[in-house]
Structure formats: C-alpha cells, structure tokens
Amino acid sequence: MTHSPTVLIADDHPLVLKGLHDFLIEKKHKVQWTAKHGREAMTLIKAHEPDIAILDIQMPHMTGIEIAQNIQELSLKTKVILITFEKSPSIYLKSREANVYGYILKEFALDEIEKCLERVYQCLSYFSKDLLPLIEIDESIDMLDRLTHSERNILKQLASNKSAKEIADEISISVRTVEKHKSSIRQKLNLDSKSATLYLFAYSHLKFL
Incomplete structure (x- = not known):
C-alpha cells in the first residue's frame, strides 16, 4: 500500500475503547480518532474519511450498522468493521447489506482484529469463525432465489x-x-x-x- 491506513475506533464502553486503541497503537496501526458514541463517530468519519472505522454495533445516538448505512449512502471511502457480542442472523444480514467489510465478536476482538484489518486493508472481507453458521445460512438464502x-x-x-x-x-x-x-x-x-x-x-x- 502507498500509505499507512488511518483508523477510527468507536465504542461507548471506555475500557473496550481504550483497550482496543492501546493494542492497535502498540501494533503500529495508525489510530487517529476515537469516539464514545455513534453521532460523534459519524461526525469524525464525514470530516476525515478514515480508511477504516472499527465500530461497536450497539452505541447511543447511532448504531454501527446505521453508520455503515450512512457511509454507503454518502459514498464515503471508509470501510467498516463491526465489533459486537451479537450472533444474530438478522444483524449479520443487515451488516452485509450495508457493505460492512469485517464483523468480529468482542470476546475474540484482540485475537482477530489484526487479521481482520490486514484483510480489510486489501479490500477483502473478514468475519469471525463463530459466524460461519450465519454465513452458511445466508448463502443458502441466496440459493433459494x-x-x-x-x-x-x-x-x-x-x-x-x-x-x-x-x-x-x-x-x-x-x-x-x-x-x-x-x-x-x-x-x-x-x-x-x-x-x-x-x-x-x-x-x-x-x-x-
């Protein structure tokens, strides 16, 4: 890549936000912005268009999926990675419709975030292995068409x-x-x-x- 990708992290849990921020900084990733709720994250994304936005799904004022939908509607270059405890097929499907690049579970976030970022940096998708059953169901639904x-x-x-x-x-x-x-x-x-x-x-x- 010609530049080090810029990253924004948004999570309404301060410990999760700090932990993920410090971990990625230690691993030499270019984390330039953090946000404590969805509206703040969306404001920063519109102003700076980071390469990657790592977003909690459930945040006050605006959810991670709503932000992803806005990014899509505004044709911004920012690629979204969602972090969540949710394993819901409906949420997975909504994230896919919103062109989300990564979807990782919080309990595995520190184990998977670097591999996820590496994939997304290359414009490839990454989903936690525990989400494979949801992905298989989704592929089957496509087949029904x-x-x-x-x-x-x-x-x-x-x-x-x-x-x-x-x-x-x-x-x-x-x-x-x-x-x-x-x-x-x-x-x-x-x-x-x-x-x-x-x-x-x-x-x-x-x-x-």
Whole structure:
C-alpha cells in the first residue's frame, strides 16, 4: 500500500475503547480518532474519511450498522468493521447489506482484529469463525432465489415431510409434476437425490420460504 491506513475506533464502553486503541497503537496501526458514541463517530468519519472505522454495533445516538448505512449512502471511502457480542442472523444480514467489510465478536476482538484489518486493508472481507453458521445460512438464502414460485411452494410443503401424492392433492397438480419440481429443486440447490436431504433442507429453511 502507498500509505499507512488511518483508523477510527468507536465504542461507548471506555475500557473496550481504550483497550482496543492501546493494542492497535502498540501494533503500529495508525489510530487517529476515537469516539464514545455513534453521532460523534459519524461526525469524525464525514470530516476525515478514515480508511477504516472499527465500530461497536450497539452505541447511543447511532448504531454501527446505521453508520455503515450512512457511509454507503454518502459514498464515503471508509470501510467498516463491526465489533459486537451479537450472533444474530438478522444483524449479520443487515451488516452485509450495508457493505460492512469485517464483523468480529468482542470476546475474540484482540485475537482477530489484526487479521481482520490486514484483510480489510486489501479490500477483502473478514468475519469471525463463530459466524460461519450465519454465513452458511445466508448463502443458502441466496440459493433459494434460484427457485421459481412453484418450486418454493413445493419445498415449503416438503418441510412438513409430505409425500409427493399428498403435495399433489393439496395444490391440485399431478404427482409427476411434483417429482419434476423436486428434481429441479435438487439441481438448483446442488442437493443429492436422497429424499431425506431435500426434507432436511426444506425443514431447516422453512422460515425463509
């Protein structure tokens, strides 16, 4: 890189803020700004456009995700890393929609922050390994977009472990049509031909159908 990336840290817990600041300074990172709440962080980001903003998700006045959304709307160059205790799929999805580059859990922050920064410096994303189940769910949700409305409806019926005949009777189509839909679903979702595999996928993703 042609310059040492500039960093802002924002957290409403003074000990966390100081601990992370001192750790990164000791590791020779260029931490130039700190903020104690979201509004202060957003003001500093708009004024200085740091390369990286390390933000607590839950802060007074403005959350880390709201700041990330504002950065996106304003087309600022600052890349966001979120630190949090949250392992919520909905928060993960919101952070992804807001173009967040990094998402690390506070209990692992000092262990992971340097690797996270290194990745983000290279315009690559980094997410805590404990978030992998959320990422896998998210990727599966993306895969569901490949299905037609009829195929999603069939998959929803399969989540109740219904037979092809029961599904055919319920939605007034032929058993052959149900089987054709099932075959298409397997192909689009890269699932094997075992009936249990399709049922387990449908059951575990029912709330997204």
